[in-house]
Amino acid sequence: NKKRLRVLEDQKGLVQVCDRKEQQVKSVQDVLNIIQHGMSIRTSGTTAANSNSSRSHAILQIILKTSTPISVQSNVTSSVSSSSRNNNHNNPAVIRRSVKEVGKMSLIDLAGSERGKDTASGDRLQRMEGSEINKSLLALKECIRALGRGDGCHVPFRGSTLTKVLRDSFIGDKSKVCMIAMVSPTHSDVENTMNTLRYADRVKELRAGDNGETVSNEDDEIKMDGIKKG
Numbered sequence: 001n002k003k004r005l006r007v008l009e010d011q012k013g014l015v016q017v018c019d020r021k022e023q024q025v026k027s028v029q030d031v032l033n034i035i036q037h038g039m040s041i042r043t044s045g046t047t048a049a050n051s052n053s054s055r056s057h058a059i060l061q062i063i064l065k066t067s068t069p070i071s072v073q074s075n076v077t078s079s080v081s082s083s084s085r086n087n088n089h090n091n092p093a094v095i096r097r098s099v100k101e102v103g104k105m106s107l108i109d110l111a112g113s114e115r116g117k118d119t120a121s122g123d124r125l126q127r128m129e130g131s132e133i134n135k136s137l138l139a140l141k142e143c144i145r146a147l148g149r150g151d152g153c154h155v156p157f158r159g160s161t162l163t164k165v166l167r168d169s170f171i172g173d174k175s176k177v178c179m180i181a182m183v184s185p186t187h188s189d190v191e192n193t194m195n196t197l198r199y200a201d202r203v204k205e206l207r208a209g210d211n212g213e214t215v216s217n218e219d220d221e222i223k224m225d226g227i228k229k230g
Contacts, residue, residue: 058109136160148205179203
């Protein structure tokens with residue numbers, strides 16, 4: 001009964017995930033609680049390769065914002081009487097905060113790619129899930145390959161929902177990408193291990209800004225949030 005999230009582009013060309021949940025955190029424990037909740041509702045299943053296989057990609061985005069207080073004296077109309085003037089010092093000041101987004105870190109746990117024979121014994125839904133997972137991983141691979149070529153070539157970010165969401169993690173002069181590959185030491189999985197290592201090796205070829213794309217800074221506009229000081 002999970003609600004399907006739609007991924008759309010707004011008028012500025014920025015990717016938006018409709019109905020996603022964004023929560024303010026104030027401590028490490030707050031972050032851990034959110035991660036634990038996300039893992040508890042993540043789709044998983046059993047395949048011939050793994051007893052507990054992730055059947056979905058999980059994305060956690062941490063947005064860092066700075067807040068600078070700005071004191072503004074409130075304008076209160078006072079009478080000419082001396083008693084009113086003497087009470088002016090009691091008028092509360094208005095504290096406004098200048099909030100600016102300064103960075104975003106995306107943590108992505110990709111669903112594992114599986115060979116056809118690993119899901120062959122499963123039902124139709126499981127085989128469809130495996131096919132969709134492999135398609136999205138292939139789309140991500142094509143984006144990485146295009147970014148590695150550079151020279152402003154077209155990068156097919158619209159190839160899958162996954163690559164749409166991760167678009168701003170790959171482009172821009174300040175973007176950095178790190179991939180951690182999980183492999184099996186067993187001889188029977190040597191083919192999968194080599195494919196995974198080759199996949200991760202392509203990420204090493206990436207250089208920030210190689211494709212000539214830039215990220216819009218319009219999201220960095222200063223927002224004023226009025227708070228009264230009592």
